[in-house]
Amino acid sequence: MIIYLYGPDSYRRNLKLREIVKFYRKKHREADIISIDLSDNDSDWIKIRDFLTQPSMFVDSKIALVKESGSIEEKDWIEGLKNQIKTEKTFVIISDCDEPKKEFNFLLKSPVQFQFFGELEDRLLDTFLKKEADSKNLVFSEDALRFFVNYIKSSSDRSWHIVNELEKISLANFKNPITLQILQLIIDWAATYEVFRIAREITACKTTKERLRFLERAFLQGVSPAYMFNSLGFQARAETLLRLADYDVAIKSGKIDYKEALFDFAIKL
Numbered sequence: 001m002i003i004y005l006y007g008p009d010s011y012r013r014n015l016k017l018r019e020i021v022k023f024y025r026k027k028h029r030e031a032d033i034i035s036i037d038l039s040d041n042d043s044d045w046i047k048i049r050d051f052l053t054q055p056s057m058f059v060d061s062k063i064a065l066v067k068e069s070g071s072i073e074e075k076d077w078i079e080g081l082k083n084q085i086k087t088e089k090t091f092v093i094i095s096d097c098d099e100p101k102k103e104f105n106f107l108l109k110s111p112v113q114f115q116f117f118g119e120l121e122d123r124l125l126d127t128f129l130k131k132e133a134d135s136k137n138l139v140f141s142e143d144a145l146r147f148f149v150n151y152i153k154s155s156s157d158r159s160w161h162i163v164n165e166l167e168k169i170s171l172a173n174f175k176n177p178i179t180l181q182i183l184q185l186i187i188d189w190a191a192t193y194e195v196f197r198i199a200r201e202i203t204a205c206k207t208t209k210e211r212l213r214f215l216e217r218a219f220l221q222g223v224s225p226a227y228m229f230n231s232l233g234f235q236a237r238a239e240t241l242l243r244l245a246d247y248d249v250a251i252k253s254g255k256i257d258y259k260e261a262l263f264d265f266a267i268k269l
Helices: 010-027 045-053 075-082 102-108 122-135 142-153 158-172 180-186 190-204 208-220 225-235 238-252 258-268
Strands: 002-006 032-037 062-067 090-096 113-116
Touching (some): 002 010, 002 102, 010 062, 032 045, 122 142, 142 158, 142 225, 190 208, 190 225, 208 225, 208 258, 225 238, 238 258
Parallel strands (some): 002 090, 032 062, 062 090
16 A cells, blocks of 8 residues: 655645554554655665565564655656555555656555645635644734734745744743734744835835835845735735735736736836
8 A cells, every 4th residue: 555645845744644654553563664765865765675575474564654755766666666556564655745756646546545735825824823823822913923924924834834933932931912022032033024124115115116126135135026925915005905915816826926926016006
């Protein structure tokens, strides 16, 4: 049997991996187990192949944990995986960051059990953040929560960042509700503050030339367009907020990207 977990959300993917391993180790107490990360050593696929093909005399099952299976394109490796799809006592549990390459598309077909872990968006992000905050008995003021969500949206591996930052806040042992001022003390906001300052300047500028100058400054400092866009959204009011919402719809529908939206916004504001 093959269980395939993939996607950029490493935190939730690893949680699922541990959950599955715990289940199978409880069910097959005498199982042999091997754990290999193929991104560390591309020849280690041979260890997995040998582990899976060698007969076991004293155990009733085998479990192979494989990370970054797609980093190896050897035909023998791919065929070896295919041979494990219908095994009953051998379990191959794969955890990959990226979607499978064409040669590995069989991992997305039954009877392989597969699950995608994408970056958290919109309601899923809000729900996950609230659940994790509740588990640590943390309550945020409205503006602090809004600020926190926009900060998370600008990052990759969002669930990991949520858990990491909430852990910092919890250890700081401040009283609830956590205010915006407290939040800024706990998280490293030096670079973040600069981005929000630039966003404020863009919305305040009276000429297109000035707005474009501040936008270029942000990009020269390595600020991601998505982060810049979310920073503008946090500070926007009234008509400007509605315009940004229209851009957001266009971005998510694939009509434009964040950078194009920002330049168009700066020109037409």
